[in-house]
Amino acid sequence: MDTKVTNSAGLPIDRTYWNPDIDNELLCIDVHQETHDVKTFTFISRDGKHIAFAAGQYFALDVGLRDDLETRCYSISSSPLRTNAISITVKRVVGGKVSNWLHDNLAPGTIVQTSGPLGVFIRPARPNQKYLFLSGGSGITPVMSMARELADAALPVDVIFLHAGRSPGDLVFRSELINLATRLKGFRLYFLPETLTGETSWSGLSGRISRDLFQLIIPDISERVVMCCGPAPFMAAARKISAELGVPTENYIEESFDAVVTEDAPLPSTEQAEHKSFKVEFAMQSRTIDVTPDQTVLSCAKKAGVKIPSSCSNGLCGTCKSKLASGTVDMKHNGGIRQREIDAGFFLPCCSKPLSDLVIER
Numbered sequence: 001m002d003t004k005v006t007n008s009a010g011l012p013i014d015r016t017y018w019n020p021d022i023d024n025e026l027l028c029i030d031v032h033q034e035t036h037d038v039k040t041f042t043f044i045s046r047d048g049k050h051i052a053f054a055a056g057q058y059f060a061l062d063v064g065l066r067d068d069l070e071t072r073c074y075s076i077s078s079s080p081l082r083t084n085a086i087s088i089t090v091k092r093v094v095g096g097k098v099s100n101w102l103h104d105n106l107a108p109g110t111i112v113q114t115s116g117p118l119g120v121f122i123r124p125a126r127p128n129q130k131y132l133f134l135s136g137g138s139g140i141t142p143v144m145s146m147a148r149e150l151a152d153a154a155l156p157v158d159v160i161f162l163h164a165g166r167s168p169g170d171l172v173f174r175s176e177l178i179n180l181a182t183r184l185k186g187f188r189l190y191f192l193p194e195t196l197t198g199e200t201s202w203s204g205l206s207g208r209i210s211r212d213l214f215q216l217i218i219p220d221i222s223e224r225v226v227m228c229c230g231p232a233p234f235m236a237a238a239r240k241i242s243a244e245l246g247v248p249t250e251n252y253i254e255e256s257f258d259a260v261v262t263e264d265a266p267l268p269s270t271e272q273a274e275h276k277s278f279k280v281e282f283a284m285q286s287r288t289i290d291v292t293p294d295q296t297v298l299s300c301a302k303k304a305g306v307k308i309p310s311s312c313s314n315g316l317c318g319t320c321k322s323k324l325a326s327g328t329v330d331m332k333h334n335g336g337i338r339q340r341e342i343d344a345g346f347f348l349p350c351c352s353k354p355l356s357d358l359v360i361e362r
């Protein structure tokens, strides 16, 4: 059925398409081991809808862990031209609650609560545009989605894909990328393992990204749009080198990998975290809940059925911004709130832990 109706994200709405404003359940249909610590999970809409998204976007997954609800955002690694299913690719993080739960428990048949697709790490699609896809570690997922999209579209491309990893055995999608580079004209691939542990016959590049390396393999970098995703130090180096080699600011686009596709190891618990909780009052809903100093206000509110709009759950999007009438919080945001808003008493419940009792104007 064709339709002209679109939702607030400009995506088509009819009964055959996933509507991010109302749909929130994905059914896992496949789990694939990519490397020793990375798995790809593939999902379909629970009621069989197509899922429209842009390469580079992510889904936020809500996972119930014992008595807490944790939300993490994972970039989609599959092609947006294959709308019957979506895949996310997740690295197991030492001490990471959600990544370990996904690796240990998520299996075909499991239903997960989600919101998405979300995010603005989207490739500018200009005619004859040349690209540099630059990824570090499991930051490869959104740019892999872009590479798969270009391959599926069967259009002429001019892409250099440089993927850095800890060792050859850590290079996610290694064989698929080699196949893509073999059959897709205009697609040049470089792997850059930092060490050659476990693979003594490696004949390619190794080490870390550097200005010399970029000048050698990407001499026309200033003419390319750079799409970069990886750990913060990797992106900081890529940003600096790209600027030095003449990439205009507007042509250097990065995803906050540390914020979006990874998770922090849990903070060491403290005496206070184990035994004390604070009263958090939602004044307009006449609700008061208990939140311990190691929990975020949003995760506890969701669990208790208190309504706070949210999407990224990582301090990025600003959706959950709320007014703090009294109390103090420890907020670790990722750009989703401005200093003047903080000064005016606003905060982001998704990335804030209480330091005292709170009253929130919600």
Ligand code: FES
Binding pocket: 309, 310, 311, 312, 313, 314, 315, 316, 317, 318, 319, 320, 321, 336, 348, 349, 350, 351
């Ligand atoms: S939900 Fe995105 S900033 Fe809180």
